Amino acid sequence: MRLPAQRLQRGAYRVSHHLIADLPAGKYTAGFAFAELTAAGPRELAWHDVLCEFEVHYNTSQPFAGYAYLPAQMSVSPLYTPKNxxxxxxxxxxxxxxxxxxxxxxxxxxxxxxxxxxxxxxxxxxxxxxxxxxxxxxxxxxxxxxxxxxxxxxxxxxxxxxxxxxxxxxxxxxxxxxxxxxxxxxxxxxxxxxxxxxxxxxxxxxxxx
CATH class of the missing domain: 2.60.120.260 (Galactose-binding domain-like)
Structure with a gap:
């Protein structure tokens, strides 16, 4: 998933993701990447291969393993930064x-x-x-x-x-x-x-x- 670039002022921000998906039964990991677009190209600000792991269970005898690419909604909000x-x-x-x-x-x-x-x-x-x-x-x-x-x-x-x-x-x-x-x-x-x-x-x- 890749979302359109946003222009942000200098500061600290909290990034939140919200998604709903109908997944086949199996074990999953969720990852995340966040980048800044510069004149020299994208610069990665955060990269996590595994943010969380979870399992989906159904009453079925057919297990599933693989990847799923999901549409999602993302919000960016300023984060309070304590000062000295x-x-x-x-x-x-x-x-x-x-x-x-x-x-x-x-x-x-x-x-x-x-x-x-x-x-x-x-x-x-x-x-x-x-x-x-x-x-x-x-x-x-x-x-x-x-x-x-x-x-x-x-x-x-x-x-x-x-x-x-x-x-x-x-x-x-x-x-x-x-x-x-x-x-x-x-x-x-x-x-x-x-x-x-x-x-x-x-x-x-x-x-x-």
């Missing part, structure tokens, strides 16, 4: 109970409390990687801890009883999964009197793996 979110330390959506805010850092100051909480971000369901970029020099965790919550703190998505920085200066944390849309994602970092921590920015990116 970046919050600098001076962004007012990152709030603080203790510490000192400057243009470059949100820094602990020898007081115990929440050095950072926010940004109360709305996100669709999905998997996300959070990275908190910090200044490596003079970093002392000293009992600092972190958690990620939603629903006004009622749902805990992830918690770290102690924090550490990787070689890039990011607080080490696993990805989070939202099973449902979120209206107020909140990242909280609590520090004590001995913690030395300078936060540069919070980055939230979709994680597809």
């Amino acid at each position: 979110h970046l919050f600098k330390s001076h962004d007012p959506r990152l709030q603080h109970q203790v510490g000192v805010r400057s243009d470059a850092y949100l820094s602990s100051n020898g007081e115990a409390g929440f050095l950072m909480y926010g940004p109360y971000l709305a996100l669709p369901a999905g998997r996300y990687q959070l990275r908190i970029h910090c200044e490596c020099q003079n970093f002392i965790a000293a009992g600092a801890r972190l958690d990620v919550v939603m629903a006004s703190g009622a749902i805990e998505l992830m918690a770290c009883d102690q924090i550490d920085l990787d070689s890039a200066g990011c607080i080490v944390m696993p990805p989070i999964t939202l099973d449902q849309p979120c209206n107020d994602l909140e990242v909280r970092i609590w520090v004590n009197e001995q913690t030395q921590l300078q936060i540069i920015q919070l980055e939230i990116t979709p994680n597809y793996f």
